[in-house]
Amino acid sequence: MALERGIKGGVWFSLIDKIYAERTLQLAWEQVQSNAGACGADCMTVAHFAKDSQTRLLAVKEHLTKGSYQPKPVRRVYIPKPGSSEKRPLGIPTVTDRIVQTAVKMVIEPIFEREFAEHSYGFRPGRSCRSALRRVEELLQGGLVHVVDVDIKGCFDSIPHQRLMELVGERIADGRVLVLIESMLKQGIMEQAGEMEPEERDEGTPQGGVISPLLANIYLNPLDHLISRSGIEMVRYADDMVMLCRDAQTAHSVLQTLREWMAQAGLELHAQKTKIVDMGQPRAHFDFLGYRFWHGKTSGRIRRVIRPKSLKKIRETLKPFMRRTSGQSMSAIAHLLRPRLAGFFNYFKHATASSLAEVDQWVRGRLRSILRKRAGHRGKGRGLDHHRWPNSYFVRLGVFNLEEARKLELMSLRVAANF
Numbered sequence: 011m012a013l014e015r016g017i018k019g020g021v022w023f024s025l026i027d028k029i030y031a032e033r034t035l036q037l038a039w040e041q042v043q044s045n046a047g048a049c050g051a052d053c054m055t056v057a058h059f060a061k062d063s064q065t066r067l068l069a070v071k072e073h074l075t076k077g078s079y080q081p082k083p084v085r086r087v088y089i090p091k092p093g094s095s096e097k098r099p100l101g102i103p104t105v106t107d108r109i110v111q112t113a114v115k116m117v118i119e120p121i122f123e124r125e126f127a128e129h130s131y132g133f134r135p136g137r138s139c140r141s142a143l144r145r146v147e148e149l150l151q152g153g154l155v156h157v158v159d160v161d162i163k164g165c166f167d168s169i170p171h172q173r174l175m176e177l178v179g180e181r182i183a184d185g186r187v188l189v190l191i192e193s194m195l196k197q198g199i200m201e202q203a204g205e206m207e208p209e210e211r212d213e214g215t216p217q218g219g220v221i222s223p224l225l226a227n228i229y230l231n232p233l234d235h236l237i238s239r240s241g242i243e244m245v246r247y248a249d250d251m252v253m254l255c256r257d258a259q260t261a262h263s264v265l266q267t268l269r270e271w272m273a274q275a276g277l278e279l280h281a282q283k284t285k286i287v288d289m290g291q292p293r294a295h296f297d298f299l300g301y302r303f304w305h306g307k308t309s310g311r312i313r314r315v316i317r318p319k320s321l322k323k324i325r326e327t328l329k330p331f332m333r334r335t336s337g338q339s340m341s342a343i344a345h346l347l348r349p350r351l352a353g354f355f356n357y358f359k360h361a362t363a364s365s366l367a368e369v370d371q372w373v374r375g376r377l378r379s380i381l382r383k384r385a386g387h388r389g390k391g392r393g394l395d396h397h398r399w400p401n402s403y404f405v406r407l408g409v410f411n412l413e414e415a416r417k418l419e420l421m422s423l424r425v426a427a428n429f
Contacts, residue, residue, distance in 0.1 A: 026186040028117045029110075030074035035067045038112035042105060042220075050104030051085045051200040059105045070106060077186055081107045083198035084216055099167070101199060101216025111194060111220035114187070119224055121181050126227060127234035132248035133223035139299045142247045143314070143360070146254070146298060149243050150289060150312050154254035156261040157303075159296040160268065161283035165249035166222060167214040169229050170276040171195050174215075177228050194221060213276070223248055233271055240264065245298075252298055261286045301361065316358050316365040324354050324369060332376040334383045343380075344407045347373065351410035358412075359419055366412035374404055 028034060042056065043063075049055045059066060073079035084101030103111065119135075126134065131142035150157075162168075175192055182188060196211055215222040226248060237244045242264050243254045253268075255261040265286060272279055287296045289312055295304045302317040331346045338346075351373070358366065378395045385398075405411065 020181065021183045022121055022181060023183050025117055025182060025184040026074070026190070029113045029187065029190075030071045032067070032071060034113045034116060035071060035109065038109045038116060039063060039067055041112050042108045047108070048087070048102050049085075050102050050107065051083050052104045052106075054105055056105055066106070067109070070110060074110070074190075077189075079110065079190065079193075081110070081193055081197045083200040084218065086199050086201050087218075098217070100218035101197075102218050103197070103220070107194075107197075108220050110190075114190065114194075115221050115224055118178075118182060118187070122224070122228055122231075125181075126231055127238055127246075129238070129244045130227060130231070130234050130246050132246065132250070133227065139247060139357070140360075142245050143299055143301060146245050146252060146303065147312075147314065149245070149254045150303065154243055154256055155289040155312075156255040156258050157287045157289055157296050158253040158255070158261050158265050158268070159283075159285050159287055159298075160251045160253065161280035162249045162272070163278045163280045165277060166217045166226060168277055169215055169226065170213050172212065173276065174225060174229050177232070178225075191221075191225075194219070195225075229275075233268075233275070236267070236271060237264070240267065247299055250299060252296065258286070258288065300357065313362050314360055316361045316369075320358070321369065324350075325372065328373065329376075332373070332380065334379050336380060340377065340381070340407050343377070344404070344409045348408065348410045351412065352415075355410070355412050355415050359416055363413055363416060366416055370412050373409065374401065377404060377409070 039059075043060060046056055070079070082104050084103050084107075087100050087102060088097035089100060090097055123135065129145070131137045131139070131145075171192065174195070175188065178191060179188060195215060197216075199211075199216070215225045230246065230249070234244065234246060237253065242260070245252055245254070253261070253264050255264060265284075269279060285296075287294055289296070289303065289305050292305055292307045292310070295302050297303075297317045297319075300317055300320045301314045303312055304315050305312050327350060328347060331343060331350075336343060351369075354369070355366070378399055381399055382395055405414075
């Protein structure tokens with residue numbers, strides 16, 4: 011009701027009691043529990059917390075009520091970046107800190123959500139990667155083929171705390187909530203070896219935290235509205251963004267505007283990865299949210315294919331289940347592959363048939379190599395193996411087929427359209 015009526019001056023007071031309310035903490039705990047996830051620096055798992063959750067939640071409530079709550083350091087882990095020798099740093103908060111962050115997010119998100127730009131899709135209620143990708147496709151088809159492909163260098167790790175807190179403070183005046191959010195920003199970092207970085211940091215919202223995406227959206231929201239006022243079409247998902255223009259001159263102009271904004275915001279564009287792409291030219295392409303938008307050489311149409319890094323990632327995910335020395339039956343292997351391939355298809359089903367067929371062929375090739383070794387043949391799969399174990403053999407085994415799943419998806423859409 012308050013959101014609908016509006017608040018005098020647009021500033022919100024007395025929010026801390028909404029955060030430590032038992033109902034809020036219970037809902038936050040249920041969300042953290044359903045998401046599972048790794049343990050933090052204190053090594054407490056979600057399952058361990060669940061054994062005495064009500065007592066623990068009451069203790070959290072007491073600390074928040076008294077203003078004595080102090081987040082523990084986040085546990086630093088590094089995950090591979092597909093197609094790169096670099097690794098992406100994540101900061102894993104403790105289960106307790108994830109609950110508190112979720113409670114804070116539940117209370118403050120609706121306040122800021124009303125002010126976020128229409129073209130911001132990342133980590134927002136009712137929005138998704140699919141919505142962002144669909145919008146990019148619509149704009150390209152509408153003739154906006156001069157694309158500013160933007161890459162912010164270490165965005166989450168570079169956001170200045172002072173400026174971020176000023177933006178949060180424009181809408182939230184509850185000092186205890188502001189102190190709580192700032193304490194989350196300044197959490198120490200526990201490296202895997204047990205070494206802890208200094209507590210005081212003045213920049214960064216570590217990836218892995220529940221509240222980090224919301225804070226990043228708050229920080230980038232002024233940029234969203236700046237670009238909107240200039241009349242440029244933009245699609246942003248967290249720190250991944252593209253700007254689509256009708257001509258090259260406009261694209262160069264908006265890139266200059268972007269550089270100026272980043273400089274005053276304390277952020278930096280990646281010099282090699284930020285570029286202008288003319289999608290009106292054959293073979294032109296840019297990557298966005300796991301897909302590659304590609305201008306075909308012969309068809310002249312802009313199509314969505316699977317980004318090479320995404321292909322490499324799914325192969326690395328599936329390889330451990332398809333080792334040539336695997337002792338499992340082929341049916342058991344097919345059973346293990348199925349949910350992973352189905353999940354991959356659920357996201358990439360809008361890619362071209364040839365992109366999906368490429369993954370199918372690779373999977374069958376790996377499986378034929380296993381069968382070849384078991385038959386006592388050396389080397390990798392050969393041409394005759396396609397006759398020994400044709401595609402229909404893998405269908406009977408129950409191996410998930412991406413290309414066939416795409417055909418069934420299209421068929422169901424056609425049937426639905428006729429009703």
